[in-house]
Amino acid sequence: MPADVVDPSSEDADRRTRLLAGAAVTIGALSGVVNPLAERFADAGHELYLVGGSVRDAILGRLSSDLDFTTDARPETVQELLRGWADNQWDTGIAFGTVSAAKDGQQVEITTYRADAYDRVSRNPEVIYGSSLHDDLARRDFTVNAMAVRVGEHSELVDPxxxxxxxxxxxxxxxxxxxxxFADDPLRMLRAARFVAQLGFAPADRVRAAMTDMAGEITRITAERVRVELDKLLLGEHPAEGLDLLVETGLADHVLPELPAMRLEIDEHHQHKDVYAHSLTVLQQAIDLEQADPDHESPDLVLRWAALLHDIGKPATRKHEGGGGVSFHHHEVVGAKMTRKRLRALRHSNQMVNDVAQLVFLHLRFHGYGRGEWTDSAVRRYVTDAGPLLTRLHKLVRADSTTRNKRRAAMLQATYDDLERRIARIAEEEDLARVRPDLDGNAIMELLGVPAGPVVGRAWSFLKELRLERGPLPREEAEQALLTWAREQGVLGSD
Structure with missing residues (x-):
């Protein structure tokens, strides 16, 4: 072979060697915790292997502090062997053959070899303990998770x-x-999409074909399980690729039908952005803004759901206008309602549902800002309506600009810069984080001579609207305004 020609197989071999050497170093760094545990199992005549995602992540150089092991020892034996080694242990997964423990800040889960049988009606297996590592690995979801490393003095990789x-x-x-x-456990189809999003991998052709043919089987899976996988997918580094796989295989039709519904037809008479492609772009741009934020600590699930669903209401509100235009009037209102319905169906928390729906509802508000025509009152309302979601709303609105017109894109960003400067200026003058009436409930009751009840609530709402409209007022001015309102409402008689 000529000297200047690189043998691809040689490059692969070199990379394989480097990755496995790196994994050995990564796993070796845990020897102070793992080796004494391995010795306990070996002395008792049992095998112990690091397994599954822990091996995969070690090879990728991203091993976490939670380690998964497998063994031929039965759970009760595992519990005995952990005594005297673990700082503490628990048995919440013992029905499935798993015993958990912690040692020096390292969490371990040790599961007895499994050879489960599935009824292929639910995804719950009949737990059957196995005696073979090979059979245990064969029942795992993907080959990259079907590897094991014998731990201890004589480590070895098992990769059948x-x-x-x-x-x-x-x-x-x-x-x-x-x-x-997938017939054994249809959730594995969603896990495939999740691993695409997390690892940037691509499904084998036969895997993609089976996901397409068997997409309807996902209805065997509970909403809670589906939610967990979708959340993990969105928190991955490549969520758009994972979502694309769900849509292309038809799985999204069952677990997130609003997503493929956004693929609106585009023809030569009604040119407009494809809402689906636009939403994936907004999601990625929101992630970019999230990661560029110096205060960013972890992936923001609320922001990512809001970016994905912000235009969910467009298909239901689409209207072809004269001259070839297309409108989506009030799609943010419809979208907020649809968002609530979908996230509730996925069994998300009330807080998550409310936060994401509110961002969807507010994402268009900025477009009324024009070139800065908002009054200070409108700025106050924007901040008040967003509340603690304001920082996320900033990112969502900026991410929603996907125009290819560089001049227009720059203008939109500059305009939002102006809005943020106005928010900062007003915040310096007023407590925008807590816009409250200038009089509290006790002051209202004393001034109007009324007991606690609906009248106080109405008066409080009036004063808050006044505060939003005019900013902080001197107490005397607020009292006079309240008295005037009370007379007009018949709460006070005229003097």
Whole structure:
């Protein structure tokens, strides 16, 4: 072979060697915690292997502090072996053969070899303990998760389904046929999309085909399980790719039908942005803004859901206008309602539902700002309506600019810069974080001579609206305004 020609297989071999060497170093760094545990199992005549995602992540150089192990020892034996080693242990997963423990800040889960049987009606297996590491690995979801490393003095990699090769190639494949794997547990189809989003991998052709053919099987899975996978997908580094896989295979039709519904037809007479593609772009731009924020600590699930769903109401409100235009009047109102319905169906918390829906509802408000025509009152209302979501709303609105017209894009960003400067200026003069009436409930009752009740609530609302409209008022002016309102409402008689 000529000296200037690189053998691709040689490059792959070198990369494989580097990755495995790196994994050995990563796992070796845990020897102070893991080796004494491995010795306990070996002395008792049992095997202990680091397994699954822990091995995958070690090879990728991203091992977390939570380690998964598998063993031929039964759970009660595992509990005995952990005594004297673990700082504490618990058995919440013991029905599935899993015992958990913590040692020096490291959490471990040790699961007995499994050879489960599935009824293929639910996703809940009949737990059957196995005696073979090979059989245990064969029942796992993907080959990149079907590897094990013997821990202890003589470590070795066990990779019967070529998981390392698939890891190097960035491919998701199954140890069994994907039809068998997904029939056993349809949730694995969502996990495939989640791993695409987290790892940037691509599904093998046979996996994609099986997901498409078996998409309807996902209805066997509970909403709570679906929610967990969708949340993890959105929190990944490549969520758009994972969402694309859900849409292309038809899985989204069952778990997030509003997403494929956003793929609106575009023809030569009604040119407009494809809402689906636009939403994925906004999601990515929101992530970019999130990661550029110096106060950013972790992926923002609320922002990411809001970015994905911000235009969810467009298909229902689309109207073809004269001259080839298209309008989506009040799509933010419809979208907020649809967002609430979908997130509730996924069993999200009330806080999550309210926060995401409010961002969807508010995302268009800025477009009424024009070139700065808002009054200070309108700025106060914008801040008050956003409340603690204001920082997220800033990111969402900025991310929602996907125009290819550089001049227009720059103008929109400059205009929002102006709005943020106005918010900062008014915030310096007033407590925008807590816009409250100039009189509290006790002062209202004393001034009007009324007991606690509906009248006080109405008076409080009036004063808050006045505060938003005019800013902070001297107490005397606020009292006079309240008295005038009370007379007009018949709460006070005329003098």
């Amino acid at each position: 389904f070529n998981g390392v090769d698939d890891l190097l190639a960035g491919v998701l494949d199954t140890p069994q046929t994907p039809q068998e794997s």
